[in-house]
Amino acid sequence: MKKMTVVILTAALAAAIMTGCSGNSDNSPSNTSTESTTSSNSSTVSTNESKANNEESKNSSKSESNTSKENSKGSSKSESTTSKSNDSKENTKTEKIAAIKYNNVEIKIDMEVSPLLEKLGEPDHKETIEADEENSEESYSYTYDNMTIYAYLKDKKQYVADVSISGPGDASTANGIKVGASKDNVAKIYGKVTDENMASYEIDKNVIMFIFEDDSVTNISLSRGLSDEEL
Structure with missing residues (x-):
């Protein structure tokens, strides 16, 4: 058990x-x-x-x-x-542009006068300049306000020979210089002014000339530059 x-x-x-x-x-x-x-x-x-x-x-x-x-x-x-x-x-x-501007119309040397006058309108005064000892050929002038355009005759057509700005008004250089502008303004655009009474600059075989009085521009002219033969 x-x-x-x-x-x-x-x-x-x-x-x-x-x-x-x-x-x-x-x-x-x-x-x-x-x-x-x-x-x-x-x-x-x-x-x-x-x-x-x-x-x-x-x-x-x-x-x-x-x-x-x-x-x-x-x-x-x-x-x-x-x-x-x-x-x-x-x-x-x-x-620098060799041109004069009047009422937004550019005037350049050797430009044909007839179509130019259509753009500028009727001049205030126009004149025929007879040939003499100084001018061998007949020439013409067209005056607008303070600007005068001188023209020569070739092949029975007139062409721009010179342009002159003689006083304040709408006419200026294509670069914006007007009569009354300072000598410094001329120098800034066209270059150094070396003469007290005048400055000239050759541009594209043309010449822009400025006449000064008391450091201000009194006259501006655009003309053809002298050729090598004329020099």
């Missing part, structure tokens, strides 16, 4: 031990699986954060690159505009 009781207790103890081992075995894989899942999630989060940081870095780099390009383009355009503006100013300062 005692032996049987010992056997039963031994069997029960063995069963309890086996049951405990089985429980521990079942719990171990579950913990391992949880730890693995947690690690995987952590890795995924880290990867996503890394990708997000990379995207932000790329976007920031693109933005800085675009900004740099825009600034570069803007600077280049600004420099180009400034350069063109300076070139334009220089051209305006150096460009």
Whole structure:
């Protein structure tokens, strides 16, 4: 009887031990699986954060690159505009025109008189100058306000020989100098004035001359320059 009781207790103890081992075995894989899942999630989060940081870095780099390009383009355009503006100013300062302007009509040497008079209108006074010791051929003059046009005859047509501006009024040089302008204004457009009473400038084989009195222009004339033979 005692032996049987010992056997039963031994069997029960063995069963309890086996049951405990089985429980521990079942719990171990579950913990391992949880730890693995947690690690995987952590890795995924880290990867996503890394990708997000990379995207932000790329976007920031693109933005800085675009900004740099825009600034570069803007600077280049600004420099180009400034350069063109300076070139334009220089051209305006150096460009001298051999012409007289009256009521927005330009008058140049050797221009045919007939169509010119149609643009200018009827002159205030006109005159035929007979040939004499000083003038070998007949010539003509047409006076408008403060300006007189002198013409010569060739092939039965009249052409501009000289133009003179004698007082204040609408007539001026094509560069805007009128009687009454200062000597400094003349120098700024046409060049240095070396004589106290007059200054002349050769432009396109023609000559523009200014007469001064008290540093102001009193007379302006446009005429043909002397040829090499005449010199």
